[in-house]
Amino acid sequence: MDSCRSSNSLASRSSLTLGELACAALFPVLAVVDAVLLAASRCFQKSPPRLLPALDICARLRAGRRLTFRELAELADESRCFSVNEVEALYELYKKISCSIIDDGLIHKEELQLALFKTPFGKNIFLDRVFDLFDEKKNSVIEFDEFIHAISVFHPNAPLEDKIDFSFRLYDLRQTGFIEREETFDGTQLSCLISDNED
Helix, strand or coil: CHHHHHHHHHHHHCCCCHHHHHHHHHHHHHHHHHHHHHHHHHHCCCCCCCHHHHHHHHHHHHHCCCCCHHHHHHHHHHHCCCCHHHHHHHHHHHHHHHCCCCCCCCECHHHHHHHHHCCCCCCCHHHHHHHHHHCCCCCCCECHHHHHHHHHHHCCCCCHHHHHHHHHHHHCCCCCCCCCHHHHHHHHHHHHHHHHHHC
């Protein structure tokens, strides 16, 4: 009988309804159950869990559908620099660039050249190197996850080591792991191309 009085007095002191109290008590339990089910479902997938979101994202882009908050959050976590809002803004930019010439949800070299230099034609060493660095999968297109990974290097909070690595790979034209004497001349030309295009 005392327990009934104490529960009634607790309910009368709380501003929450009985349903709200039940939700407050059950919500953490449901979150744990959801996490366990998600982890268990990933055990039965054939591909590694890290690859699946990227494949889903690419399929969604090609189909013209919006990315879910979870997909945006996963990309933000992978980038280690961007917030979910920034990834969403970059997604809008990516969509504009990827449909500028070929409307397939992927950025081709010509589309990147049009976005950077306002012309889809002509040979440019700087563009070739940047495109090669952005195209992590080496499939001649830049997918959204690759775009996020590459752009994250330019974020103010990106680690200095990542920025140095990107710069080194930009000037390592032959991709030997060294910047050779012949590449320094080409690298000087590369610097001139960068400064010419900033004017």
